[in-house]
Amino acid sequence: MACWNMRGCDDEMQSRCPHNLGNDYCPGDCKFAACDRPTHKVAVGWDLLLNPEVDRSAAVKEVCRTCMFFIEHGPVINRNAE
Numbered sequence: 001m002a003c004w005n006m007r008g009c010d011d012e013m014q015s016r017c018p019h020n021l022g023n024d025y026c027p028g029d030c031k032f033a034a035c036d037r038p039t040h041k042v043a044v045g046w047d048l049l050l051n052p053e054v055d056r057s058a059a060v061k062e063v064c065r066t067c068m069f070f071i072e073h074g075p076v077i078n079r080n081a082e
Contacts, residue, residue, distance in 0.1 A: 002074070003035075003037055003039070003064075003069075003070075004058060004059040004060065004061070004064040004067075004070045004074055005058070005059075005060060006060070007019070007020060007026055007032065007060055007061065008026065008030075008032035008033055008034065008035075008061065009032040013032065017032075025059065025060055025061060025062050025065075026060060026061040026062060026063075027062050028062045028063055033061045033062065033063050034063065035061070035063050035064070035067065037069075039069040040063075040067050040069060041067065041068045041069065042066055042067065042068065043066050043067065043068040043071050044068075048068065048071050048072075049066060049071075051071060052077070053076045053077055054070075054071050054074060054075075054076060054077070055074065055075040055076055055077045058074060058075045059074070
């Protein structure tokens, strides 16, 4: 499972977490949304941050949407399917 698909809380917390129950992303101010992975690095530069090819809806945590690792290795939008 890719890191951007994992929530930061344990199974018990996920069973009652309003973000998980509503199938929403974890907002940046959630104490379980922080990322301590060595691959996490905040992206810098408009070309990365505004890349229209990145499927940001695939990330369950808001913090992933601006992560350089996610932007460079995460899913892309399939323009052929539109």
